[in-house]
Amino acid sequence: MDFELMLKVYPFFLEAAWITIVLSVLTAILGLICGTLGAFARLSRFAVLRFLGAAYVSVFRGTPALIQLFILYFGGPQIGIQLDAFEAGVIGLGINAGAYMTETIRGAVISIDKGQREAARTLGLSQWQAMYKVILPQAARLMVRPLGVNLNMLIKATALVAAISVVELTYTAQRYIGSTYKPFEMFLLAGILYMIIIYVTGRGVAWLDRKVQIT
Amino acid sequence: MTDGKSFVEIRHAQKSFGKLEVLKDISLSVDRGQIVGIIGSSGSGKSTLLRAINDLDPLTGGEVWLDGVRVNQTLPHRAYEKHINQMRQQVGMVFQHFNLFPHMTARENVSMAPIMLKGISKDEANALAEAQLDHVGMLERIDYYPSQLSGGQKQRVAIARALAMQPKLMLFDEATSALDPELVEEVNQVMRKLAEQHMTMIIVTHEMDFAASVCDRVLFMDQGVVVEEGPPEILFKTPSQPRTREFLRKHLESAK
């Protein structure tokens, strides 16, 4: 184990870890937006929207995220979408994560007892009022934990942007493996940083989960 | 406007799920201040009939009128929504499983709909919640969450929630069926109090004694039809139909 080398290169890994964090945060935000829209589409009373929502989930969960990223980044210019690697990474991974989050959010909403909606509607609340006043506050509490799982997967999935040369943790590890021929050391450095990011987010999710539970 | 209709008027109500016919041509009228009980075994269609009154289970045929206004109108989606929300604000409903909102305290459960739909101020809403919860004897639990209440207490809060909208009509769908026996009476008491105040009520129940003591009229339903109806002292003591007698006899046996 070459500790001297590890000490020498770790500032670069720290910088890369910051990129991974920024990437994860932006991707998570976009994923949540896509997931919410997707879930509403899947729960819509319009068949067209339901179909589009289901197709979104099926296609984006049914094909590799890497290919989705490549289509956007390399194929985008052919249909007039010019993005730099980082932008393509956020958008590609965000839309992909959104497909998984769609199912999480929809699952939480439909798991709320139908008596809740009925009670709200018999009081005279509209569909929308029943949704945001009665169903969503309850569903939101159920979503925290499974969305945390989605977030954990999403953080690891940000490594894919190494394949389009975004200088994040995995790309940095790959580059230093190539130049130093010390795969274990480089893996360990990147691995520890990933574990810290994932551990801290996991604790954050657990805290939020406790916080939102009904007393 | 009312063209001779009663306060609540159901005409030729018909409802099927696929091939299964749950309600077969039922007509019923209820006057203002009247209390009508509906009894019958499970699957007789009694809950479906009750839920049709505020269009929670829309009929496949027939008409429902409330105070001279047709409830189950066929309208474009938006217009229907507006209409039905208006109608439902006038009809309180109490469910077997309470359906209290678990993320809200008793106070919030009661005041939420008046705040949202009647635009009353926070102070007015608080006063309203206190008055309604006091009415059902739940004032000291006003800031409790449903999970901290017993079944009977939950149901009393649910009744207060429905009353807070000042409904013209109250529907009770087996309000005491899910309760432990010792908790039934506290809910029955609240319902009796409402009866004394001449609230118009339609009560689906399996408690014959309670129905006999509060109802002006009782309907016995079986397989989607009203087999027999009349004042409780006649329907329970000297039923004319064999099916009614059979039902009451079985019920009496199982109660033992």
Add this chain to the structure above:
Amino acid sequence: MGLDFTVIPKYFDIILLGCAYTIGITVAAAILSFFGGIVFAVIALYAPWIIRQPFRMVAWMFMGTPLLLQLFLIYFGLVQVGIDLPAVVAGIIGLGLHFAVYNSELIQTAILSVDKGQMEAARTLGLSRSEALRKVVIPQAVRAVIPPISNNMIALLKDSALVSVIGVSELTLSAQRAIGATYRPFEFYLLAAAFYYVINLGMEWVQRRIERRISISR
């Protein structure tokens, strides 16, 4: 630049071959991950402390880091210690081990839930501890986790695209080759996505059939 799908037929054979590779790699890695998962679960639960604890650490590390990073480690790491495996073997090992760790978590939970009564019953019949594990506990545990494990195998198909990065000529890399010759990334990546999607649908169909059979046999 626009789109031009007429270039596809010329490279269709390459893509199909890539497809065959992808299916082969997925099946091989799935088998490895299945049996690896059982072995890992037994080690994590029953091995002596001195083996069990470091093993759990490594497993934990594998679950907390990206698969792509692990593929780099395995591919380059093996070379460093003098084992020069073909990329495809390294890819299968990397994918297989990665998913074996996830499967192992599922199997461990299942073993613990079966263990209590069944292990005692088997031991009273005179079976040794390892016999009881092999003959009674593990078969039941594995049956219970087939639905979630089959989900992992479908996820494995999609993650198999990552081995293109270490140079395995599967579907994604085949598409890249065709793109190298035609400069038509959109068309070929879309084609590759379509193939993945179809294989994915096929796997989901098999999954539903297996699940139906299990639900009958219980």
